[in-house]
Amino acid sequence: MSSFFPLAIPFIAMFDMGNSFMVAGTTQAIVETTAQQKKHGFDLRDPLRILLKSPPFVVYLLMIILAIFKIKIPMEVLAPFTFISHANSFLSLFMIGLFMQISFKKSGLAVIGRVLVYRYLFAGILASFVYFCLPFEHLVKIVLVLVLLTPISFLTTIQATQFGVDEGEAGFASSLSMIISLVLMSAVVLFL
Template identity: 30%
Template sequence: MLDVIVKVSSFVLIILIGIAAARSGKFGEGASLLISRIVFNLTLPCAIVRAFESAELTPALLGLIPLGFVMNIVPFLASYLVYRRRPREELVFQQANVCGLNIGCFALSFVQAFFPATGVVATCLFDAGNSLMGTGGTWALIRSLVLGTDHDLLRDRLKVFARTLFSSVPFDCYVVLIAMGLAGAHLPEPVITLISPLADANAFLSMFMIGLMIRFTVDAQRAHELARVLAWRLACSAALTLAALFVLPFDGVARQALIVLAWAPAASTGPLYTLWAGGDDGLAGMANALTVLLGVIIMTTLVIVMGVQVM
């Protein structure tokens, strides 16, 4: 248990350093944007490549891809049906933040610290489905269902969606590596050795970036909206946990990793989509920060309860 607490404490420490750095102003206004580009386009892809090369891709695990997508689309559509008659700004906040998990920049680093390669590959496959919404699908649905714009430009919007999706380096890595894994192909070992320092840097940069992006600003009058979206997310996390325990046909390591992933923080794109749609991005930033706090506590507790060993 002590090893787990120390490892998680190192993650929390990096996040706190990021928060302090943001408040100090010494890194400038564009630090989080610069680091996010480094993470998404360099260190995260390298971490994904190394994870896939260190474990066998089995057909049974491929079901995690559609599962990752379902865990995004179901809460989005269910929430929209319940709240579609709410004021637009309130609906924007709800729909932009009700779904999406921060796998690549948070949960992947967490899983890499505690699980063997099979658990890391399971995480990447789940994130491949999760990314279908996180890298553009959620925004496309907000534009069409919530904002109600460009109804006569469906083909153009589909082109923008596809271009956005496939311009995501992590998603492209998932596609290529899954195809290679199914074909039994592997990258040469020197390539993995070459990118390992970049892969090792992903955990630090990802946690530091989260710290830089956290904002604790919220109007007390909007507290009920904040509580509502958090309740939706917690309910969905609980449902996935129960499904992993009693329904889904995955082995021990993949099941444990999935249970941990269910409680990952909200995707960092939520505040961004809220801003783009003219919603309360300050409230969205607060919601994101709270999911990080809850994620650290619940994911750590689950690792301890399940007896996962520090890798």
Template identity: 30%
Template sequence: MDLVLKAATLVAIIALGYLVKRLGWLQGADFRVLSTIALRITLPCALIVGFDKFEIQPSLLWLSLFAFVTVVAGQVISWVVERRWGLRAQAFGVLNVSSFNIGLFVIPYLGAFLGPEAIVIASMFDVGNALSAAGVGYAWGLGLAAGRKPSILKFLNTLLHSPVFMTYLVLLLLGLFRIHLPGPVLGFAATVGAANTFIAMFMIGIGLEIVLDRRSYVVAARYLATRYAVVALAAIALWVLVPFSHMEKVVLTAVLVAPMAAMSSGFTAEADLDVSVSTFMTTFTVLVAIVAMPALLLALG
């Protein structure tokens, strides 16, 4: 019951954002303001607090590598599939098709179903997921959207200007060397970061358009089909090719059906792409995950 309530809370916050927009208290254009606050302020603070409580285990970095390869492979596949629709379609695919919402969604499920070990496995997956989505995908997607010619220097410059990526990178290094931030810094980060879940879900509701034109539904379905094809291929590779333990395979299979990362819609707004399709896809993947994740955990034991 607790799991259902937590998932329902996320959906309710999205619905609240949508209702506020329909009432005219906020406009769709306010999505950019909220995404800026989330991506540059509350999310980095939430990460600081989360990493301080989480001990990075070097022996489990293979899980992070699996996540990194999975997400980047999804970005490449989407880039290939979308070539016929142009650079901006490719950029949208790179930014939206291949990322996973671990912290807001997966951890509550795994903690209740499988306990602390599952949370560690999912958290190590999230390290690779974040570095690839907020790093490679962010820099690549923004470059494609802007129509820039491929350039290593421009790619690295965009990468280094990603607050989420740089936060993850610094915290990863601090974690590997067992360095903890001072108490006052953590106290400030905890206060600010506590708002991240609400703002991240609320901004999705602000950007959400339930009633889209027919073309937008077709576009969303195309990207979602690519996403779940990548998920299926990753799951098959996980069980057939990757020498992880049974517990790790069970947890990672559940993680693969997690919703899109909330930051994807923020990146979409930053790239000046179709936020309404992105938020629709995010909401759809949340609804799918509510059913699929516990079903997979129960089926796989």
């Protein structure tokens, strides 16, 4: 998206920040707390414990705190992480390929279909609302529509398997969502 809309990078970054909080641990905390709530009632410490055990969430929170206080990390400290970060895209695709198995039951295909239909139906409704009803400038509307149509996060695939979802089903749903999102996002860029 940044190559098509370089002026939209701040909007994309804002979405990514909010989305990271959800994907990096908040949704997992909600699911686990809901499951535990049936056993012993709600306790605010449960989701906080889960969030503080999520390395991506803790690192993201730490980086936001550093940014708020305008604390800069020296480049010497960041150098090894910069090298490692270049492998991020490859590792994400590798893990999705590792999880992808096209050997699951027909009932699994029905579940994948329902998940994707609900996900893109809801995204379509929200995208229509954003584009036709919100009083933002055109560029902001396009960016919001595009981020609503992004694929299922890779971290969600890992979390789904932790909750007992078949690895093949989770990986296939994530991979299929990439193809669907690529088509939908390309259509938005071409026609809007």
